[in-house]
Amino acid sequence: MDRHPNTLSHALIEAEGRVCAPNYQPLPVVVERALNCHVWDVDGKRYLDMMGAYSAVSHGHLHPRIVAAATRQLQRVAVTSRAYHGDTLAPFLAKLCALAGFEQALPMNTGAEAVETAIKAARRWGHQIKGIADGQAEILVARQNFHGRTTTVISASSEPSYRAGFGPFTPGFRWFDFGDIASVRAATTANTCAVLVEPVQGEAGVVLPPPGFFAALRAWCDAHQVLLIADEVQSGLGRTGRWFAFEHEGIRPDGLVLGKALGGGLLPVSAFLADRAVMQVFNPGSHGSTFGGNALAAAVGLEALQVMEDEQLVARSATLGAHLLARLRGVQAQSQGLVRAVRGRGLWVGVDLDPARASARDVVERMAHAGVLSKETHETVIRFAPPLTITRELIDEGVDLFAQVLAALPAPRAG
Structure with a gap:
């Protein structure tokens, strides 16, 4: 997977690295605009935001x-x-x-x-x-x-x-x-x-x-x-x-x-x-x-x-959060031990990966490549905290792509 293509994004990432203190390790995505549950990068690619800026964008982008x-x-x-x-x-x-x-x-x-x-x-x-x-x-x-x-x-x-x-x-x-x-x-x-x-x-x-x-x-x-x-x-x-x-x-x-x-x-x-x-x-x-x-x-x-x-976003979080949790636990059941735990309440779920099988950072980069934005924490956990305005259909889309990313991971080496 080519994570650093020769694109405008790549040029801007390099330019930012020259002038911005290295206190973050952002994913290689350069966001140009956003609306509700989606963001677009400077190369025109659309992403589903399953991170919500650490809950800061709970109302969706630019409500x-x-x-x-x-x-x-x-x-x-x-x-x-x-x-x-x-x-x-x-x-x-x-x-x-x-x-x-x-x-x-x-x-x-x-x-x-x-x-x-x-x-x-x-x-x-x-x-x-x-x-x-x-x-x-x-x-x-x-x-x-x-x-x-x-x-x-x-x-x-x-x-x-x-x-x-x-x-x-x-x-x-x-x-x-x-x-x-x-x-x-x-x-x-x-x-x-x-x-x-x-x-x-x-x-x-x-x-x-x-x-x-x-x-x-x-x-x-x-x-x-x-x-x-x-x-x-x-x-x-x-x-x-x-x-x-x-x-x-x-x-x-x-x-x-x-x-x-x-x-x-x-x-x-x-x-x-x-x-x-x-x-x-x-x-x-x-x-x-x-x-x-x-x-x-x-x-x-x-x-x-x-x-x-x-807009009853609190009740929406409870209802759709139960769906998100159920879908991710379904992914866990099919993961053959790759997903160690799924924890959450409302539209806030952490998926804990077996570090011997996969790096959470590698997985979130692969998710971004597939068009879904999330972020790792503590090296093994992937967070799902989308805007509370997300729909059931978009949750399914994001979880399906996440499952595909896990399924496509290289098989662990024997021995």
Whole structure:
């Protein structure tokens, strides 16, 4: 298979490599335009998007209502900073808080910024409300977590590749094993102020918690005056077939981190949500962002929420997600052990390959060659997270091509 043809794509990939820092390893696809569930490269080839920009394009590419809302706002005002009030922020946050069931929100831009906001809120809450000595507050985080790439956030990571060479690291984090309440108990100290956790571990390979874990975690946090903060940057806003993944667990966190899909596939929009009992720790000057909550972002975020509600994208994710999961488990049954596991909720599924049989990177490159875009994680898992606007027919098309790619892989060598 020729993965580097002499095309415009190849020339642009080489040009990008000369001027762009090598902090990503993109697939050899140069996207020129996109619409709903499809993208086209500069050579005119069409691809089915089964990745959805890590859930950022949950509404499909260039949803016409969201584009129209952005266009209207761009003709009025885009950015003034939070030095002034605007007429779009309150409607956006009111809608967001009503949907999520929290009293207040603090708007930011990227998911990592919203996580940093949650960390600051938890530490100050621990000091001011729980009485932990200033500078001694600790936050429990799960091993194999992914909360972002900032220096403080990677200090909470257990992944060596995220940390290598970037120290010294920010103290104040203690690890537990995801899904193991005994491990949470062992990690808790008198200085524990919060547990920061993904309801589904996305970058770890779409790892689901065992039944009852989050109920036990909620009870443990209540018993020890510890905040439970859910990072739903990827899992939130319909991705798992509920508005928020914590709803599957029958619990309510004390804080919620959202991003990605909140920007409607157009802009970076994120937020940290909590009740006033937590948000009261902030005062003017204690936290901020020049672009966070800007007029354009708020207008886009509000329309993104309204579209998700009007088009019933959450219910669509639940129904079509069950179909996607069933189809991929059918592929697993026919794979003769190549597919070790299929895990997921809603339109978010991880397919775990046997590394002795196939490289996940090689498979996603072959999928792109066949016209389906996905991305590997942790070397063995292929993620499927298409726009929530996808159809049953397009799911079948994507899974059929995936199955064909697996069937065409070179046979393993004997012995």
